[in-house]
Amino acid sequence: MTAPPVLQSHAVVCCSPVTAGVLDDAQAEALARMFKALGDPNRVKLLSIIAASEGQEACVCDLTEPVGLSQPTVSHHMKLLVEAGLVAREQRGRWAYFSIVPGVLDSLAGTLVSR
Amino acid sequence: MTAPPVLQSHAVVCCSPVTAGVLDDAQAEALARMFKALGDPNRVKLLSIIAASEGQEACVCDLTEPVGLSQPTVSHHMKLLVEAGLVAREQRGRWAYFSIVPGVLDSLAGTLVSR
Numbered sequence: 001m002t003a004p005p006v007l008q009s010h011a012v013v014c015c016s017p018v019t020a021g022v023l024d025d026a027q028a029e030a031l032a033r034m035f036k037a038l039g040d041p042n043r044v045k046l047l048s049i050i051a052a053s054e055g056q057e058a059c060v061c062d063l064t065e066p067v068g069l070s071q072p073t074v075s076h077h078m079k080l081l082v083e084a085g086l087v088a089r090e091q092r093g094r095w096a097y098f099s100i101v102p103g104v105l106d107s108l109a110g111t112l113v114s115r
Numbered sequence: 116m117t118a119p120p121v122l123q124s125h126a127v128v129c130c131s132p133v134t135a136g137v138l139d140d141a142q143a144e145a146l147a148r149m150f151k152a153l154g155d156p157n158r159v160k161l162l163s164i165i166a167a168s169e170g171q172e173a174c175v176c177d178l179t180e181p182v183g184l185s186q187p188t189v190s191h192h193m194k195l196l197v198e199a200g201l202v203a204r205e206q207r208g209r210w211a212y213f214s215i216v217p218g219v220l221d222s223l224a225g226t227l228v229s230r
Contacts, residue, residue, distance in 0.1 A: 028157070
């Protein structure tokens, strides 16, 4: 038996649309959790840096300078983005690498477009 | 001279894409402000109720029961959605009516889609 890929748990389909009927409580919770993770200028900027990086992936060591924050603070913001399912984290030796979960931003965009 | 329409100040084009280059501080602030307003289950649900209402407009008197909150609490959440530029408010006699700012959710969705 082989272990499942590390990133599998993040590959959820997000979320019920805001614009296609009244959301129930669970749907509203799931969606708000993602938007809340994006509700901070530093996290939005970090996400844009990762999205603009080669392969949509960046080492934490390349994220601190552009946002002007300490590595522990950047790691805290990245943890919230990972917990929200927007970003995946992979440890490679000394450094953590972060990538956008494939398709998640498109899925989130799809919850906002008019029907 | 005539006064500008009340809703004009909300009719801003939102925002710079997350997925098309590194955001500067002002762009990140503007985007995070909108996402923060959506980062609460009650506000997401209220928005879905308005979006599902006829003409994408709802009286505050029709919003309290579906979310099970008091009118002052609903009014507080609606104020945050208005301040974020997502919703417009119009007073008609006794009641406030809320509508989705035309195009704003599509614009916000456009900041997340892959390029």
